[in-house]
Amino acid sequence: MASLWRNQNETSILIPTTKEFSNVTYYIIRVCVGEVKWTVKHRYKEFFNLHNKLVADHGVSKDILPSKKVIGNKSNQFIETRRKALEEYLQKILIFLKRTMPKVFVEFLDFHVYDIYFLLQELTLKCSAEIDFIVSSTKTFTMTPLELHAISEFLKCPFPEADHLEEPLDLGPILDMCSQLDSLIVIGSSNDYLQSNIVLNKLSFDLTPLKIHNTFEMKNLKLNMINSLGSLRTTLNMLKVRYTNAKSISDVLQCDVLHKNTLEGSEKWVGLHTLDLSNNNLVEIDLTIALAENLRCLILNDNMISSITNLSHLHKLEELSIVNNLITVCDQLHMKVGNIKSLNLSQNNIVSTKAFYKLYSLESLDLSCNKITEVEELKFLSKLPCLENLRLTGNNVSTIVDYRIKVLELFGDRAGDICLDSEKPSQPELDKVSVLSALRVVKEGKTPDLALDKSNNLN
Amino acid sequence: MSAGPYNYSYIFKYIIIGDMGVGKSCLLHQFTEKKFMADCPHTIGVEFGTRIIEVSGQKIKLQIWDTAGQERFRAVTRSYYRGAAGALMVYDITRRSTYNHLSSWLTDTRNLTNPSTVIFLIGNKCDLEGQRDVTYEEASKFAEENGLLFVEASAKTGDNVEEAFLETAKKIYQSIQDGRLDLNAAESGVQHKPSQPGRTNLNGDQAGVKDNCAC
Numbered sequence: 001m002a003s004l005w006r007n008q009n010e011t012s013i014l015i016p017t018t019k020e021f022s023n024v025t026y027y028i029i030r031v032c033v034g035e036v037k038w039t040v041k042h043r044y045k046e047f048f049n050l051h052n053k054l055v056a057d058h059g060v061s062k063d064i065l066p067s068k069k070v071i072g073n074k075s076n077q078f079i080e081t082r083r084k085a086l087e088e089y090l091q092k093i094l095i096f097l098k099r100t101m102p103k104v105f106v107e108f109l110d111f112h113v114y115d116i117y118f119l120l121q122e123l124t125l126k127c128s129a130e131i132d133f134i135v136s137s138t139k140t141f142t143m144t145p146l147e148l149h150a151i152s153e154f155l156k157c158p159f160p161e162a163d164h165l166e167e168p169l170d171l172g173p174i175l176d177m178c179s180q181l182d183s184l185i186v187i188g189s190s191n192d193y194l195q196s197n198i199v200l201n202k203l204s205f206d207l208t209p210l211k212i213h214n215t216f217e218m219k220n221l222k223l224n225m226i227n228s229l230g231s232l233r234t235t236l237n238m239l240k241v242r243y244t245n246a247k248s249i250s251d252v253l254q255c256d257v258l259h260k261n262t263l264e265g266s267e268k269w270v271g272l273h274t275l276d277l278s279n280n281n282l283v284e285i286d287l288t289i290a291l292a293e294n295l296r297c298l299i300l301n302d303n304m305i306s307s308i309t310n311l312s313h314l315h316k317l318e319e320l321s322i323v324n325n326l327i328t329v330c331d332q333l334h335m336k337v338g339n340i341k342s343l344n345l346s347q348n349n350i351v352s353t354k355a356f357y358k359l360y361s362l363e364s365l366d367l368s369c370n371k372i373t374e375v376e377e378l379k380f381l382s383k384l385p386c387l388e389n390l391r392l393t394g395n396n397v398s399t400i401v402d403y404r405i406k407v408l409e410l411f412g413d414r415a416g417d418i419c420l421d422s423e424k425p426s427q428p429e430l431d432k433v434s435v436l437s438a439l440r441v442v443k444e445g446k447t448p449d450l451a452l453d454k455s456n457n458l459n
Numbered sequence: 460m461s462a463g464p465y466n467y468s469y470i471f472k473y474i475i476i477g478d479m480g481v482g483k484s485c486l487l488h489q490f491t492e493k494k495f496m497a498d499c500p501h502t503i504g505v506e507f508g509t510r511i512i513e514v515s516g517q518k519i520k521l522q523i524w525d526t527a528g529q530e531r532f533r534a535v536t537r538s539y540y541r542g543a544a545g546a547l548m549v550y551d552i553t554r555r556s557t558y559n560h561l562s563s564w565l566t567d568t569r570n571l572t573n574p575s576t577v578i579f580l581i582g583n584k585c586d587l588e589g590q591r592d593v594t595y596e597e598a599s600k601f602a603e604e605n606g607l608l609f610v611e612a613s614a615k616t617g618d619n620v621e622e623a624f625l626e627t628a629k630k631i632y633q634s635i636q637d638g639r640l641d642l643n644a645a646e647s648g649v650q651h652k653p654s655q656p657g658r659t660n661l662n663g664d665q666a667g668v669k670d671n672c673a674c
Contacts, residue, residue, distance in 0.1 A: 312534040312535040312538075313534050314538070315534075315537045315538040315540070315541060315571060316538070316541060317538065332503070332504070334503075334504045334505055334535075335503065335504040335532070335535055336535070337535070337538075338504075338505070338535040338536065338537070338538030338539055339524075339538040339539045339541055339542070340538075358503075358504060358505065358506075358507075360505065360507035360524070361524075361539075385507060385509060385522065386522075
């Protein structure tokens with residue numbers, strides 16, 4: 001991003017062209033600071049207003065702005081002459097006011113949007129005005145990678161020559177706020193930022209000045225541009241890293257670790273209870289997940305994970321969501337995830353429910369949009385004593401005749417407790433289920449022998 | 460069909476822990492089926508059992524998680540401690556090593572459950588008096604020092620099995636009555652299932668009666 005103070009001599013302003021929008025001529029101003037370029041458009045009236053302020057407050061000489069013209073100001077020749085004159089005007093002003101950079105001029109040329117120094121100045125004002133509000137509210141605060149980059153750059157190397165400015169920059173309010181944030185979201189992008197050639201995802205930033213007490217979310221970023229994500233280890237409760245280039249969980253949880261093949265106690269994310277790594281390029285749940293040992297909720301939607309592994313160390317895990325991945329077969333899940341309440345494996349390639357037969361703690365199971373075709377494949381769910389929500393829509397099995405009745409029948413006495421595809425069984429359905437079970441009793445000459453029912457009926 | 464109201468007013472979650480082969484699954488089987496299972500296979504991960512009991516006129520459903528004792532399942536069985544209202548810690552009176560490991564089981568229990576969890580120590584296989592390796596007095600002292608309830612039981616004969624499960628439930632129920640156990644806490648291991656109005660309750664649910672006559 002731009003830094004006028006470091007590129008004093010490589011700064012230029014040009015007005016290469018004009019453009020007409022709804023009958024008004026706009027002058028396209030091109031600002032170059034070192035490598036960074038951006039454009040701003042203004043009409044003559046705005047130049048005029050700027051000039052008046054500069055004359056009044058900053059001793060700019062009155063007659064350097066090309067004069068107003070009421071009639072005939074649409075001719076190409078006139079506009080061309082004025083374009084050149086305005087270009088010259090801006091160049092003169094820049095030379096004259098380079099050392100002080102008054103606010104009106106900064107804002108006229110959008111320096112406060114693209115330049116480290118002026119952006120921070122703007123942010124400081126915002127922080128001092130709103131810090132109490134921001135810190136006390138639990139609402140998520142948003143920062144751009146640009147702002148974070150500016151803070152990091154400034155902390156790396158302050159601007160010693162900046163004393164003679166209108167208001168010297170004091171980062172105090174920003175850092176004060178950064179150390180008290182409840183929740184922060186940072187959204188990046190791989191495209192050009194606004195009207196500039198700045199690409200947010202090419203800006204590195206450091207998270208050391210930040211202290212976030214609850215949630216940190218980042219989206220659309222490149223992880224390799226972020227330094228010291230690890231500094232949030234001890235405070236974060238919730239971490240959401242979505243739409244990044246992360247290929248493994250280690251890329252996130254060990255982002256700052258050099259030797260990734262060993263897990264050190266100091267790398268643990270002690271407070272973390274929710275981790276959302278959706279929409280990345282994860283291919284497996286690797287061992288490093290054990291670093292977040294207190295996780296209660298793990299969301300890995302929209303990745304390329306093919307099996308459920310390495311979760312047995314997460315004793316507190318209650319909710320697991322691996323929607324839209326490549327999970328096909330998962331055998332003996334109860335040996336891999338223990339006391340789990342909610343499991344969402346929607347949009348995978350699961351054909352059977354055999355793997356779930358001993359996940360006794362399961363209360364909610366979403367297997368919608370999988371490859372289950374036979375009711376027979378669902379019988380393994382019938383002994384899950386706590387199951388209350390079951391979703392099977394989008395499987396072939398849900399298109400067969402009497403699908404609901406056939407599935408509900410599997411649950412015997414508990415049929416009434418099962419909310420199938422977000423719908424409680426109706427009384428006619430329950431009646432049919434009873435009739436079917438009664439018929440089966442007659443046919444087989446014995447009651448359906450669910451060990452569970454027997455123990456239920458003992459007393 | 461039980462589509463209507465629940466036929467119990469509380470659910471208590473129990474966990475059974477202890478070394479491999481001390482008889483955890485047999486205790487559960489004896490309690491739920493009132494039978495001794497002679498050739499009990501090793502538990503893989505976890506097993507589950509349930510039974511409805513009655514404490515002070517309240518029907519209580521016990522959900523019992525019987526964990527695998529084998530070391531290789533330790534990681535996954537640890538997750539079941541969460542939200543347990545009662546923990547039955549079992550050792551084998553004929554094998555001292557299972558008794559010696561109790562302190563490590565106790566540490567796990569204390570770390571992974573909440574303070575109101577009732578821990579009950581069971582010395583199993585008390586029918587094998589001849590092979591006894593741990594005296595009643597010694598275990599009793601250990602229990603007392605650590606604030607545990609203690610009984611010696613036999614999954615084979617059924618001695619004291621019923622008592623152990625019931626005593627634990629009584630203790631938990633007591634905690635609820637005293638207000639020491641918060642029903643609304645997520646990890647209490649207890650769920651209240653109020654009987655629905657219009658349902659005759661022979662045991663006279665006090666709150667229900669009150670509701671009906673309040674105008």
